[in-house]
Amino acid sequence: MSAKPAGRTILASTIAKPFTEEIVANVSKLSFKPKLVGFLANDDPAAAMYASWTGKTCESLGFQYDLITVDKNELEASLIKANKEDEVSGIMVYFPVFGDRQDQYLQQLISPEKDVEGLNFMYYHNLYHNVRFLDPPNNEQKSILPCTPLAMVKILEYLGVYNSLLHYGNRLYGKKVLIVNRSEIVGRPLAALLANDGATVYSVDINDIQQFTRGDDLSEQRHKVIDLDTGVHSVESLAPTCDVIITGVPSDNYKFPTEHVTNGTVVINFASAKNFNEDIKLKAGLYVPSIGKVTISMLLRNLIRLIENREVRDRSE
């Protein structure tokens, strides 16, 4: 790559910085040192590395962190115990554990009050239905958003894709976003979240392409989903029309076709694999090659929010 790119690469650490500062300030105001407990019940070295990285981040920002290694058959009992322990403010599990539906059962077993990753069905339900508070009509307890979709929102705000002059809730009005990934954990909730904020989202998975919008003029209160005719629409035809392209394909072999990216597009990869070749830098306006550091900030931001929500409940009892 010899030419000097017109655009810029933006690192997740740069975007995460104001959030980590905010987190440190908020932790220092608490009367106790919040504890996050992470459960590791697999032999995946990547999971162990992520666990160790979570721990270091926690400690550097003023949290306690306990990594508990358990046999997968004991995880259920361990989660039930941690749910009850007052000194535990947040719980997370390094998935996959069983790698099947049982993992979803275990995920839902974490008390919503300690679910720092925002994986509880209630939180997803609120996301899909554009419900932003847990306690209407008081609206003092904010709902938790799953870490990765939330990180993506914060990244898009930082990059100036959200337009703060527009009304809150409509700040992606007029923006077209392509998302290659429709997992239940990230891709589908992310498409819904961005559509709820006003974007037209094209959600791509291996089988089909769906469009998520609140209507062209945002007249709907929440997004609707339609299947696009793949005889007419394709990644190749949609990508050049998009303001933002987001990928999350968990495979080292997958590469997004650079030739279908219009110059100046905002490009973000949330997969741990590199979904773009280096030549994307010659096309992208702003390019964020990975987002992990923002995601972990959102994990700890959620932990603070869970504590704040508990304080609201304690006061009203």
Add this chain to the structure above:
Amino acid sequence: MSAKPAGRTILASTIAKPFTEEIVANVSKLSFKPKLVGFLANDDPAAAMYASWTGKTCESLGFQYDLITVDKNELEASLIKANKEDEVSGIMVYFPVFGDRQDQYLQQLISPEKDVEGLNFMYYHNLYHNVRFLDPPNNEQKSILPCTPLAMVKILEYLGVYNSLLHYGNRLYGKKVLIVNRSEIVGRPLAALLANDGATVYSVDINDIQQFTRGDDLSEQRHKVIDLDTGVHSVESLAPTCDVIITGVPSDNYKFPTEHVTNGTVVINFASAKNFNEDIKLKAGLYVPSIGKVTISMLLRNLIRLIENREVRDRSE
């Protein structure tokens, strides 16, 4: 219009506010009260009104303002005299005077050192050639930009169309802008200015459509112009693909076709006529119906810049 628009209308007064504050602060730092002289040599009531409005704005922001009414045949002599008067910092003429090429002669007669409107050929040349300073390689004296194109840049910055994360000079990378007006005073320099900042600009006049860009990847240092094939491209086909639509058609009969504006587009009218019907509010993301108050701020900002440039020259003598 019964439905509540998803977008917002932004008034020029809102955008102008920080600039007028900056101007007041800068004037108060000067050792003298700068004088702007306006020459009125026609019977146009609109010109008289604009002159009176300039005067009020000048005085409210700390400037002296002299409105000099002259016969059109005496304007040349009056401009030559004002060019020489030390106490006159800025000069402007309320055009049209003769309404023909003579007006251009009179315009160029104003000393570049007092040309608050930035209408001198040297300033246009610098704009077209992306030259930002008058005194390379020292680069202490900034070139003046014509008021209306400059106002448009400031408006697009305010609206978040310029992305401040991109390198200075590339901040419109990836943005498509349609401009309906290719006058020598505003439309053509504006197209060049936005293309020099990285946009792809479609410049429309009554005869044809031109494209101004620095190349898809901004590899050119300044914009190139190509004629588009109007058998293939039209306002109707281009408008829906654009992020920004700017109009400046000086006719009450002209209305931009709302049905070709994509929802969420940024829409700006700089004509004194209303180039959009009210239903544009149901389509536009951000809509700026007129820009006069920003333009007059830029006039006074230019006046301050001319004084600063003179101070740099005085110091180096």
